[in-house]
Amino acid sequence: MKWKELEEEPCSMARTIGVIGDRWTLLILRECFLRTRRFEGFQSALGITRHLLAERLKKLVRLGILRRIPYQEAPKRHEYILTQKGLDLYPIMMALVHWGDTHMVDERGRPLLHQHRKCGKDFDPVMVCSECGEPLLAKEVHTHPGPGAQSPLTIAAPDKPKAKARRSAA
Amino acid sequence: MKWKELEEEPCSMARTIGVIGDRWTLLILRECFLRTRRFEGFQSALGITRHLLAERLKKLVRLGILRRIPYQEAPKRHEYILTQKGLDLYPIMMALVHWGDTHMVDERGRPLLHQHRKCGKDFDPVMVCSECGEPLLAKEVHTHPGPGAQSPLTIAAPDKPKAKARRSAA
């Protein structure tokens, strides 16, 4: 599969993975949410090669997840700020953190805690149903085709594959 | 940075990324949640090379995210089932899907809808605070060091770097 194709697959998750589904991009976004804004800041915080960092930042800007904003004219310099589209990635970040907190901590406990300003307490993120507010469990969710449907996970396609593994772009 | 190190960094998100932060692993997990269980199933649904698929499945089993269970003796064959640790990745998957639904759909609309059996309605996943139940916004969350803390995102380390970019493992 070509990774460019991912972004066009009829599966929202595949498309999202096409955008942010690699290690460096995810780590760069972590830094963004921790208020890092400048090239050197990302580079020294992550130890990423400058080459890749430049490339990834360009991609994130092109995709509208970061905005490149000048902060001085002298030698022209810019900083990278999350757009609303980027800020909307927050639930993904929190979900990643929470799984790590649950399954990857060592004896010392969590590296970071999160405090909710609204209520003042340290919290865990919980994913709930927008309609009834109940926490979501995989087993209680039924997936079915929507208007933009047309394949991948939709159905166990009833086209008796003789063998030969069709489907290059699943 | 060596990717093995990621799993030991004092950042739950980095650790999670070390485990599931690559394209194929994420897509394999998508298939798991869609009830794919067998090698050929993953391979033909994703078009992944058999080599990588074998390697990734092995890793997921080693990490306790999938369990390898025999389903026939004749020629010994196994299927791959999500463990509880694996099922706990569900909020991450839903968060990825939801971002894609919001920002990556084309004119035709969502490829997939999700119905909550509890309330019977098609829903969106919403991330809320475990303490007060309010939806989480990045700006309302304050991050602070926990018991297992000791660095990365914790503080702008007060150790005047002369230049030279220290910190290989941020």
Added chain:
DNA sequence: ATTTGACAGTTCGATTTTAGAACTATAGAG
């Protein structure tokens, strides 16, 4: 006036990963 340092990249050879295709192995069906 020249050097040094901060910042934001770019370039390039060496290494590591991934892609793509073929090959191995076991066993039932025809």
Added chain:
DNA sequence: CTCTATAGTTCTAAAATCGAACTGTCAAAT
């Protein structure tokens, strides 16, 4: 005893990443 299904393994070529050095601009220090 050949064909097919299933689950891998092996091998070479192509692509991505690493690591380190280099470019360019400007301010401040010498």
